[in-house]
Amino acid sequence: AQKVTQAQTEISVVEKEDVTLDCVYETRDTTYYLFWYKQPPSGELVFLIRRNSFDEQNEISGRYSWNFQKSTSSFNFTITASQVVDSAVYFCALSEKTGANNLFFGTGTRLTVIP
Amino acid sequence: DAGVIQSPRHEVTEMGQEVTLRCKPISGHNSLFWYRQTMMRGLELLIYFNNNVPIDDSGMPEDRFSAKMPNASFSTLKIQPSEPRDSAVYFCASSLDPAGVWGFGSGTQLSVL
Numbered sequence: 499a500q501k502v503t504q505a506q507t508e509i510s511v512v513e514k515e516d517v518t519l520d521c522v523y524e525t526r527d528t529t530y531y532l533f534w535y536k537q538p539p540s541g542e543l544v545f546l547i548r549r550n551s552f553d554e555q556n557e558i559s560g561r562y563s564w565n566f567q568k569s570t571s572s573f574n575f576t577i578t579a580s581q582v583v584d585s586a587v588y589f590c591a592l593s594e595k596t597g598a599n600n601l602f603f604g605t606g607t608r609l610t611v612i613p
Numbered sequence: 614d615a616g617v618i619q620s621p622r623h624e625v626t627e628m629g630q631e632v633t634l635r636c637k638p639i640s641g642h643n644s645l646f647w648y649r650q651t652m653m654r655g656l657e658l659l660i661y662f663n664n665n666v667p668i669d670d671s672g673m674p675e676d677r678f679s680a681k682m683p684n685a686s687f688s689t690l691k692i693q694p695s696e697p698r699d700s701a702v703y704f705c706a707s708s709l710d711p712a713g714v715w716g717f718g719s720g721t722q723l724s725v726l
């Protein structure tokens with residue numbers, strides 16, 4: 499069963515628009531960790547955020563914010579006032595405390611910010 | 614602090630040749646992972662080590678692939694013989710535990726002609 503689902507394959511927005519990237523996860527563990535990574539055109543994977551399953555507080559970091567809702571198994575990512583430099587592929591990922599100690603990635607959402 | 618270091622950054626080789634990818638994890642991290650990224654399959658785990666011991670290699674596609682971790686600061690992923698379908702970006706990652714931040718290397722872009 500797929501553990502992380504990013505239903506949006508590609509999104510295009512005009513600069514300064516807000517955009518939300520969706521992430522739905524599946525796990526039987528009560529302790530788990532959720533991540534977002536950014537992959538710019540240069541190809542590296544850039545860590546953005548990590549949340550554990552016991553902390554449902556939303557987090558804001560500059561123009562970035564994350565909404566974690568256990569009730570819907572979602573960990574959505576919002577970029578406010580998008581900029582061209584935000585253009586990248588964004589991956590949501592899940593790590594479970596038990597099991598294979600793997601980082602399960604979603605298929606990614608390609609965000610294009612049009613100037 | 615140095616991040617995960619991978620080499621080479623790019624590798625172009627001919628079908629049938631041996632390819633060796635290298636990785637130096639973040640100092641102090643006890644888990645090391647090799648991932649492969651392709652358009653068709655996305656990011657998939659090939660193998661992971663914990664305290665230098667291979668724990669799960671179920672993602673290794675076939676016997677042509679092998680990985681070693683002789684010590685806590687070095688790992689290799691070898692493909693022998695290489696095939697065009699092995700062309701992909703190979704990432705190495707390390708972590709202290711699932712709760713920690715996973716560091717990723719810059720990846721090795723492998724092209725097998």
